[in-house]
Amino acid sequence: MTFTPLLQSFVMHFGEMGSRWGFNRTVGQMYALLVISDEPLSANDIAETLSISRGNVSMGLKELQSWRLVQQHHKPGDRKDYFMALGSVWDMAQRVLEERRKREIDPTLSLLRTILLESPANEQEAYAQSRLNEVHDLLENVTHWSQELQHLSPEKLETLMKLGAGVGKVLDMKDKLLPSKRN
Amino acid sequence: MTFTPLLQSFVMHFGEMGSRWGFNRTVGQMYALLVISDEPLSANDIAETLSISRGNVSMGLKELQSWRLVQQHHKPGDRKDYFMALGSVWDMAQRVLEERRKREIDPTLSLLRTILLESPANEQEAYAQSRLNEVHDLLENVTHWSQELQHLSPEKLETLMKLGAGVGKVLDMKDKLLPSKRN
DNA sequence: CTGAAGTTTCAGTAATTTCTGAAAACTATA
DNA sequence: TATAGTTTTCAGAAATTACTGAAACTTCAG
Known part of the structure; x- marks a missing residue:
């Protein structure tokens, strides 16, 4: 993948934030890279793009897998493992x-x-x-x-979020309409 | 305050978790200590109870204040600063x-x-x-x-939490009853 | 103004965490 | 079974983060 300055800035930032999110810098960078890449990357691709050691990438991928944030992916006729960020x-x-x-x-x-x-x-x-x-x-x-x-489905969740503080009113409504249930 | 083994175990645990919650070990311990103490503690009390340096306590309190998690408290006729965990x-x-x-x-x-x-x-x-x-x-x-x-008030929040996934049903209800509003 | 009681700062040290790279361990093919 | 391509492991080095303690600072009473 082409690693333009714009993309780099995001990946590096995510590395910095990584520690606040519970993983270390390189793991953060690796994940950011996988998220914005339109094709699966091999461990070597990652190591080269980020200029970090191969061993570090291996450990990082293990960690990302323990978070279940990356998926392994195989290309036919290629023995290398490829990785991509999880779904949505x-x-x-x-x-x-x-x-x-x-x-x-x-x-x-x-x-x-x-x-x-x-x-x-x-x-x-x-x-x-x-x-x-x-x-x-x-x-x-x-x-x-x-x-x-x-x-809950993503759609419902989104509705709920958009509702924001309005949820208070909905709760009042519920109490009036469903006095049978406890709470 | 009397620092029994039971209390110690909690304070130490909270120290370990501290790093996962965004502050370091001693800050975590200090906060735990303040939470379970029934009276305000001076910086010296804290340093002694936890066996950490006075300087470290000073920095830790500063950090806890930046999180707005502790309150300063003055005793009449005593020049020392006392600290206690924030309200509820x-x-x-x-x-x-x-x-x-x-x-x-x-x-x-x-x-x-x-x-x-x-x-x-x-x-x-x-x-x-x-x-x-x-x-x-x-x-x-x-x-x-x-x-x-x-x-939202704590009570409303609690209702919302207890509702759990049931919130989905309430959302459906809302859509039926208030079709005028968007979403 | 002086000094006692307290707090904060920060340079240096200690502890912890992260990263590297070479070696070991896989794994598929011939 | 050998071997080439690949991944994993892990001891030690490097980088980062946390902690100490002495000195500087602040505040207040006399």
């Missing part, structure tokens, strides 16, 4: 959110559960537990919610 | 989300805007732009949405 932008966003939930929230949630099972040894622990209980409930809510949203 | 768990969550949006999404959004203003120099750039355009729209949607959600 929505798919990508879902993957990133899901993986981050797994890495950032799940472990904390499980620790909180065990902490909350203990009976408090003193005042201070009792206070801490009450605080942690709130955190636990919040994280659990967020987790459930994000899991359920994943089952 | 919801407030904390909002702050973290907002700050992360600023750090993770905003810069990318602004770069995407400038890239999309350029006219594509070749096939490859045209393809890249179409892809980046999708990313741009998604990020913009997410940004607007999260901003609007911040204006």
Whole structure:
């Protein structure tokens, strides 16, 4: 692929942001490259384009696969592995959110559960537990919610987003129309 | 404050997770400590409890203040500064989300805007732009949405979360009942 | 104005993370 | 089975990030 300055600027930026998004610079660059490439790239293509070592590319691809953000692709009569970014932008966003939930929230949630099972040894622990209980409930809510949203179609999600704060009104409406259900 | 093993385990865990949440280990520990403490702590209290240097605490508090997660607090007749975690768990969550949006999404959004203003120099750039355009729209949607959600009351937010995927049905309902509005 | 009590800064060091490149391990073909 | 093309691994080097502690700074009371 031709790597013009315009494309380069995006790839480099994404590398910088990468660390904030949970992966390192080169992994960020690799992913950006795959996203904007109109054809699958081999590990060598990537290493050359970004001027990074072959070994680094191999590790980076492994990481991107663990995030399930890239797809492997084979060309007939060619032994090399080719890679491309996963489907739609929505798919990508879902993957990133899901993986981050797994890495950032799940472990904390499980620790909180065990902490909350203990009976408090003193005042201070009792206070801490009450605080942690709130955190636990919040994280659990967020987790459930994000899991359920994943089952919504992209169109519905878009409607929901466009609705924005208007969702408050819809909720009021629901309460009036469906008083049978709890909540 | 008494720093029992139970509390310690949480503080240390939060330190480890800290890096995934956008701040470093000690900042994570400091924040955890403030969250579970029932009284405001001085910088010295923090340094001692966590066995870290006074200078590090000073920098960490500065960072937590930049996230607007801690509040300064003065005791009458005492020149020391005391610190406590910000209000409710919801407030904390909002702050973290907002700050992360600023750090993770905003810069990318602004770069995407400038890239999309350029006219594509070749096939490859045209393809890249179409892809980046999708990313741009998604990020913009997410940004607007999260901003609007911040204006919803905690109770409404909780209702929305508990609703989960059920929100899809409510959206259908809305379309039937309010066919006048677009979307 | 002085000095005691406190906070912040920052140069240097320590710890951690990332990257390289050569070697080992695959894998398909002959 | 040998071998050529390819990918993976991983020890060590390089780069980055975090932490310490002493010095500089600030603030306030006397």
